[in-house]
Amino acid sequence: MNYLQIPASSGSGRYCEFDLSAFCKAFRLDRQAVSATLKTLEQEDLLAYLEQPFLPARVQLLAGRRTLTAFETDHPGLKPAIEVLLRTYEGVVDRPVVIYERQLAALLKKDSGKVEEDLIRLHGARVIEYTPIKREPLIYFLRDRVTAEDLYIDPIAYRKRKEQYAARIGKMLEYLRLPGGCRSRFLAAYFGDEKAGDCGICDNCLRRKKSKAAGTTGYTV
Ligand SMILES: [Zn+2]
Incomplete structure (x- = not known):
């Protein structure tokens, strides 16, 4: 919360860009431990x-009608973008609305890059509030910042998740080390299907076939 500069009793509903590598480096923390901690906080x-x-x-429109008219007169090059925004996304006058640069590009007969430039210029002039597409890792806060003393992590649920995780890993290891039985049948049994037959194509089934063909007795079920 300090790193992302979120004041006490706020943060709920906020999206913050979060660069895991930079964070780990700044606090000399182990990446895997931080990932696991984030997962716990998610759970x-x-x-x-x-x-x-x-x-x-x-996009949300910030300028009032009069300011807008004056701006369009001063910046005729940006007038088409404003007009298309207002015509295509009616809601922009009173709230942030999802927009598609490609749709605007088609309507304005410009390429997307140029449309983005227009939007950035309109944003710079405070005519609109423009939030570009985000693809950077984000943290979305579901609750307000609490003090460290008030942060409660249910130990029973935590231990249960840990045990379940250990059990899953145990089964995976068993699968990897399966000495001779069909892998596909092992998976089917894991998911509750005890009646599945040998698949005939996994490494263990193939090895068995091969050794049979060679006259030796392979793994028998
Ligand atoms: Zn098999």
Whole structure:
């Protein structure tokens, strides 16, 4: 919270860009430990860590009618972009609305790069508030910042998750080390299907076939 500069009793509903590598470097923390901590905080419904988010671009009109008319007179080159924005996304006059640069590009008969330039210029002039597409990792806060003393992580649920995780890893290791039985049948049994037959194509099944063909007795079920 300090790193992201979120004051006490606020933060809920906020998206913050979060560069895990930079964070680990700044505090000399182990990357895997930080990842695991984020996961725990996610499971406690405190936040959501979005590694590859996709937040579409948004626009909200800031300028009033009179300012807008004056601005259009002074910047005729940006007038088409303003007009198309107002015509295509009616809501922009009173709230941030999701916009699609490609749609604007088609309507304005410009390429997307040029449309983005227009939007940035309008943003710079405080005519609109423009939030570009976001693809950087984000943390989305589900609750307000609490003091360290008030941060409660349910130890029973935490231990249960840990045990379940250990059990899953145990099963995975068992699968990897499976000495001779069919891997596909092992998976089917794991998911509750005890009646599945040998697949005939996994490495263990193939090895068995091969050794049978060679006249030796392979693994028998
Ligand atoms: Zn098999």
